[in-house]
Amino acid sequence: xxxxxxxxxGYFGExxxxxxxxxxxxxxxxxxxxxxxxxxxxxLGVYPEVNALQSAMRQRSDGFVREAERxxxxxDVCSYVKCDIGMLAAGNIGPTGEKLPPPDLLLLxxxxxxTFMKWFELLQKEYGCEVAMLHVPYQADGRPTEExxxxxxxxxxxxxxxxxxxxxxxxxxxxxxASLLARSARAEDDLSWVLDSAKATPSPIxxxxxxxxxxxPIFTAFRGTEACEAYYRELREEVEARLxxxxxxxMPNGVLxxxxxxxxxxxxxxxxxxxxxWRVFYDEGAVVVAxxxxxxxxLYDDGFRHGRERDPLLSLADYCLGxxxxxxxxxxxxxxxxxxxxxxxxxxxxxxxKSCNSFSVGQLVMMREVEKKTGVPGGFIETDLVDPxxxxxxNIKNRIESYLxxxxxxxxxxxxxxx
Amino acid sequence: xxxxxxxxxxxxxxKAVVLDASERLLGRGLTNTRSNYDVAAAVARIEALxxxxxxxxxxxxxxxxxxxxxxxxxxxxxxxxxxxxxxxxGGRVAAIAESTGTASxxxxxxxxxxxIEADADAVFGTLAEDRSRFFRDLASARFFADATDAAQRRExxYDVAAAxxxxxxxxxxxxxxxxxxEQRLERALGRAGLSxxxxxxxxxxxxxxxxxxxxxxxxxxxxxxxxxxxxxxxIRSEILCHGLGAHALYPGxxxxxxxxxxxxxxxxxxxxxxxxxxxxxxxxxAGCGRYLGYIAEEMNLGLHxxxxxxxxxxxxxxxxxxxTVFAGVELRELLALGERRENILLGLHRAxxxxxMSLLARSGGVRNExxxxxxxxxxxxxxxxxxxxxxEHYGERTLxxxxxxxxxxxxxxxxxxxRGGGESLPAPSxxxxxxxxxxxxx
Numbered sequence: 082x083x084x085x086x087x088x089x090x091g092y093f094g095e096x097x098x099x100x101x102x103x104x105x106x107x108x109x110x111x112x113x114x115x116x117x118x119x120x121x122x123x124x125l126g127v128y129p130e131v132n133a134l135q136s137a138m139r140q141r142s143d144g145f146v147r148e149a150e151r152x153x154x155x156x157d158v159c160s161y162v163k164c165d166i167g168m169l170a171a172g173n174i175g176p177t178g179e180k181l182p183p184p185d186l187l188l189l190x191x192x193x194x195x196t197f198m199k200w201f202e203l204l205q206k207e208y209g210c211e212v213a214m215l216h217v218p219y220q221a222d223g224r225p226t227e228e229x230x231x232x233x234x235x236x237x238x239x240x241x242x243x244x245x246x247x248x249x250x251x252x253x254x255x256x257x258x259a260s261l262l263a264r265s266a267r268a269e270d271d272l273s274w275v276l277d278s279a280k281a282t283p284s285p286i287x288x289x290x291x292x293x294x295x296x297x298p299i300f301t302a303f304r305g306t307e308a309c310e311a312y313y314r315e316l317r318e319e320v321e322a323r324l325x326x327x328x329x330x331x332m333p334n335g336v337l338x339x340x341x342x343x344x345x346x347x348x349x350x351x352x353x354x355x356x357x358x359w360r361v362f363y364d365e366g367a368v369v370v371a372x373x374x375x376x377x378x379x380l381y382d383d384g385f386r387h388g389r390e391r392d393p394l395l396s397l398a399d400y401c402l403g404x405x406x407x408x409x410x411x412x413x414x415x416x417x418x419x420x421x422x423x424x425x426x427x428x429x430x431x432x433x434x435k436s437c438n439s440f441s442v443g444q445l446v447m448m449r450e451v452e453k454k455t456g457v458p459g460g461f462i463e464t465d466l467v468d469p470x471x472x473x474x475x476n477i478k479n480r481i482e483s484y485l486x487x488x489x490x491x492x493x494x495x496x497x498x499x500x
Numbered sequence: 501x502x503x504x505x506x507x508x509x510x511x512x513x514x515k516a517v518v519l520d521a522s523e524r525l526l527g528r529g530l531t532n533t534r535s536n537y538d539v540a541a542a543v544a545r546i547e548a549l550x551x552x553x554x555x556x557x558x559x560x561x562x563x564x565x566x567x568x569x570x571x572x573x574x575x576x577x578x579x580x581x582x583x584x585x586x587x588x589x590g591g592r593v594a595a596i597a598e599s600t601g602t603a604s605x606x607x608x609x610x611x612x613x614x615x616i617e618a619d620a621d622a623v624f625g626t627l628a629e630d631r632s633r634f635f636r637d638l639a640s641a642r643f644f645a646d647a648t649d650a651a652q653r654r655e656x657x658y659d660v661a662a663a664x665x666x667x668x669x670x671x672x673x674x675x676x677x678x679x680x681x682e683q684r685l686e687r688a689l690g691r692a693g694l695s696x697x698x699x700x701x702x703x704x705x706x707x708x709x710x711x712x713x714x715x716x717x718x719x720x721x722x723x724x725x726x727x728x729x730x731x732x733x734x735i736r737s738e739i740l741c742h743g744l745g746a747h748a749l750y751p752g753x754x755x756x757x758x759x760x761x762x763x764x765x766x767x768x769x770x771x772x773x774x775x776x777x778x779x780x781x782x783x784x785x786a787g788c789g790r791y792l793g794y795i796a797e798e799m800n801l802g803l804h805x806x807x808x809x810x811x812x813x814x815x816x817x818x819x820x821x822x823x824t825v826f827a828g829v830e831l832r833e834l835l836a837l838g839e840r841r842e843n844i845l846l847g848l849h850r851a852x853x854x855x856x857m858s859l860l861a862r863s864g865g866v867r868n869e870x871x872x873x874x875x876x877x878x879x880x881x882x883x884x885x886x887x888x889x890x891x892e893h894y895g896e897r898t899l900x901x902x903x904x905x906x907x908x909x910x911x912x913x914x915x916x917x918x919r920g921g922g923e924s925l926p927a928p929s930x931x932x933x934x935x936x937x938x939x940x941x942x
Contacts, residue, residue, distance in 0.1 A: 461779060487737075
């Protein structure tokens with residue numbers, strides 16, 4: 082945690098000095114991001130969703146969202162967008178208190194969320210900078226075809242890389258890219274091991290509330306760096322030790338004494354009340370053993386690693402295509418059902434977000450599918466990303482407690498149903 | 501004999517149910533929650549225990565041909581308690597009216613309350629039998645009728661009296677009457693008009709039941725359950741309690757729909773009353789009981805008048821929003837367009853049910869019988885529309901609505917108290933029909 086904080090602080094510092102150091106700045110999004118490519122081009126990445134969630138965790142998103150609404154953005158617009166627009170209006174001071182540099186390039190690397198396009202359209206209007214758009218075909222059949230891979234790689238070659246080169250004024254170093262991808266793969270191996278460790282009982286990690294910290298470096302600007310590789314090596318060693326001691330996960334109030342429930346969670350967390358939201362679970366001894374949100378940047382479950390495909394552009398294409406939100410609803414349901422089974426979960430909970438249609442659409446259908454596949458009832462809660470007005474602690478607590486009591490009654494009832 | 505108490509602290513009403521060790525229903529208590537959960541819990545619990553005491557007295561004295569009229573004492577007990585609250589209320593209303601209006605407003609209000617008190621038996625007597633009504637409903641109905649008359653006779657300023665009443669009733673409901681049981685018994689005995697021998701045997705029975713009123717276990721549930729001074733093991737979610745309560749009332753039911761003040765829940769049960777799945781509305785209370793309350797206020801009607809009026813509709817107006825905030829706007833718009841009040845009301849009732857139907861579908865549909873609980877189950881228009889919508893979606897299904905469905909959650913909680921918590925379920929099957937029979941009898 083401390084290492085991650087230092088990494089983040091260092092990076093935002095680097096961004097604040099970008100104008101002096103002459104480094105170019107690329108704004109891009111987390112799902113299927115092209116971090117290694119940006120780094121190999123010698124530029125710095127800025128991830129607006131991460132800024133928004135960081136602002137929310139620091140209790141600053143409320144003001145930003147309201148500012149954006151004052152500027153005319155509707156209540157129903159994605160709260161990440163409004164938080165970003167509000168932050169921009171307030172001087173573009175980032176979550177760490179340092180000013181964020183304006184973008185030299187807006188790189189839209191994932192088109193599965195249409196709001197992303199509109200978001201960058203707004204930013205383009207504001208900054209008047211270059212835009213590179215990568216069209217990533219949706220995996221309607223659950224997996225990418227060869228044509229899709231080649232289509233994405235061709236866009237990287239013909240659109241994205243030339244734009245990057247134009248902005249940075251230098252030729253992309255393909256050797257540098259390859260070595261970044263190799264380092265990414267090593268970090269990805271370690272992260273996958275860590276997330277897999279939750280199959281143990283008790284789980285040594287919480288794969289959602291803890292998990293969002295674990296995926297922080299790899300889904301943002303750090304993937305491919307030495308610091309990132311070191312972070313995941315250290316994380317893995319720490320979790321290995323905890324596993325050997327049969328210790329539960331570390332919660333905000335210390336190591337969890339007793340694992341009473343094992344849950345799978347679908348959907349991003351609420352960021353404005355992150356600690357309160359987490360407490361609802363750990364107060365009841367509920368540990369999240371697997372989550373789909375920790376796959377939102379990229380999915381490593383089926384063996385994907387950066388650079389494993391020798392052609393670096395195809396490798397990047399595979400990553401873009403494979404991110405969780407680019408999967409069809411049946412593929413997402415299958416993944417959830419496999420988590421419930423493989424991680425021996427007692428239940429699964431869907432956190433549906435008021436302002437994120439691209440995540441929330443179809444979740445009720447998915448819930449029914451997963452129930453059918455696993456025989457485990459799902460719980461359904463509704464919050465939002467960074468708009469605090471859509472989070473109600475009493476409501477969430479009521480719902481989750483009821484759900485867990487039902488699970489525990491089912492467990493007990495299943496045993497004594499012959500009585 | 502040990503008693504088992506379930507308390508359901510709802511957002512609108514608080515309920516308590518008392519069972520004996522054989523899971524037979526002994527007593528029930530009900531009060532408005534308003535803003536104070538602590539007082540509401542205490543009032544409901546005390547009422548239920550008092551009610552249980554009379555049931556025990558009836559059991560002790562009943563049977564023999566010359567049994568003294570316990571029911572007369574029970575009724576007098578309830579009425580004299582209402583009189584205590586009425587006096588507190590009258591004093592407050594008059595005092596507020598004196599400060600906001602004139603001294604003569606205050607004096608007129610005092611006279612008005614004296615007249616209500618003189619009619620106390622007629623005004624409040626039904627509360628002893630009808631355990632799903634409140635002091636507030638009855639006192640308010642009478643007060644506003646009398647105040648309207650008095651205003652027409654120019655004895656008081658209606659707006660002053662009404663505003664004072666609205667403020668005072670909240671204060672009175674949120675405070676407990678500081679009158680001890682002995683003093684209350686004395687008054688009730690006086691009011692019941694008993695013969696000397698009846699009075700003596702009732703007094704004796706009263707003392708004898710003293711020792712029987714030991715509460716062995718409490719379980720709390722409902723929206724305000726965290727406020728109950730119980731350890732965590734004695735708190736159950738209302739989902740489990742409604743499920744178990746509904747199962748006790750209708751052992752065959754597999755699906756329960758509860759529409760309460762600010763929650764709508766669709767619950768699926770197994771054959772033992774264990775919850776298999778459930779769905780609830782989101783944090784927004786659109787389409788819940790509170791919505792109807794708001795509509796009633798907007799239309800200047802009593803909550804109980806909405807359903808019957810809606811039944812007089814010739815068609816249902818399409819309502820686009822079940823949002824409690826927007827409902828008022830839409831309502832005024834439709835009225836301004838000349839739409840009949842009845843037709844709008846029917847549309848509003850349907851809108852609520854469309855939301856409930858979606859929760860039912862989410863939770864797994866209606867499998868066999870549907871048991872409908874919660875305050876909204878009292879609304880005749882909602883019931884009629886629910887029946888037709890369930891028929892449309894799932895075919896012919898039995899719809900169970902218990903006259904005392906408001907107590908379902910508290911009954912479930914009391915059953916949990918008796919059975920020592922969720923983990924020890926299912927209970928011996930002999931317990932269930934008894935509770936059901938007892939509730940049906942009451």
